[in-house]
Amino acid sequence: MGLMFMNYAIISDIHSNLEAFERTLFEIDRMGVDRIVCLGDIVGYGASPNECLDIVRERQLTSVIGNHDMVACGRGEPFNFNPIARDAALWTRNELTEENRDFLFSLPHQRQIEDFLIVHGAISDPDLYIFSSSEASIEFNLMVKAKTCFFGHTHVKVYYVYSHGRAEVFTDDEVELTGENLYLVNPGSVGQPRDRDPRASFLIYQHDEKTIKFFRLEYDILTAQEKIIAAGLDNRLAYRLSMGM
Numbered sequence: 001m002g003l004m005f006m007n008y009a010i011i012s013d014i015h016s017n018l019e020a021f022e023r024t025l026f027e028i029d030r031m032g033v034d035r036i037v038c039l040g041d042i043v044g045y046g047a048s049p050n051e052c053l054d055i056v057r058e059r060q061l062t063s064v065i066g067n068h069d070m071v072a073c074g075r076g077e078p079f080n081f082n083p084i085a086r087d088a089a090l091w092t093r094n095e096l097t098e099e100n101r102d103f104l105f106s107l108p109h110q111r112q113i114e115d116f117l118i119v120h121g122a123i124s125d126p127d128l129y130i131f132s133s134s135e136a137s138i139e140f141n142l143m144v145k146a147k148t149c150f151f152g153h154t155h156v157k158v159y160y161v162y163s164h165g166r167a168e169v170f171t172d173d174e175v176e177l178t179g180e181n182l183y184l185v186n187p188g189s190v191g192q193p194r195d196r197d198p199r200a201s202f203l204i205y206q207h208d209e210k211t212i213k214f215f216r217l218e219y220d221i222l223t224a225q226e227k228i229i230a231a232g233l234d235n236r237l238a239y240r241l242s243m244g245m
């Protein structure tokens with residue numbers, strides 16, 4: 001039977017937020033999935049990069065690399081980062097253990113799992129943000145072997161459907177994957193949601209039933225914020241967590 005017909009938890013953009021990550025894993029474990037898949041940006045912004053990476057490695061999560069991960073492990077430089085993101089990425093680079101740096105360095109930009117694809121930003125470019133149906137259309141044209149692609153990077157829960165030559169955007173909490181349609185699906189962010197809902201965001205993909213369900217979870221935001229301030233990171237990185245921005 002191999003990998004066929006498993007149930008997946010899809011998570012993205014943990015961003016060194018240990019409190020959100022642990023809360024999410026607790027819920028995923030309670031639900032009982034076969035495999036946890038991560039769409040990158042395990043680190044950056046938050047105060048617990050090594051703690052989050054230790055968990056990702058120990059639990060053998062399947063992951064791709066994100067733009068913050070690239071800078072943190074030295075595979076890239078933060079040329080297009082804003083000053084707050086850049087400072088946090090370079091702080092993270094300095095904090096990482098050798099094992100965690102090597103692990104990030106080894107991650108690919110995309111992976112095919114069963115019949116779906118995982119990327120951080122977009123298929124065409126890992127740094128690109130998919131924010132509209134027209135941007136999604138470009139990506140749908142690149143989906144030759146996969147009918148579903150999970151992406152992150154925007155920190156906004158959303159999905160796009162390509163049907164009869166058109167891409168449309170949806171924000172429902174449940175999706176039934178049907179027919180010849182193509183899907184681009186973003187689970188939202190575990191550690192720094194930006195859709196004005198501060199709760200951690202993730203999804204479950206039930207491969208056998210061809211359904212996707214989105215979930216939100218409250219977590220201990222205060223502790224995550226206190227750690228950011230104690231680490232000397234920019235206060236605004238703490239503040240935005242309670243705003244969901």
Ligand code: ZN
Binds near residue numbers: 013015041155
């Ligand atoms: Zn991110």
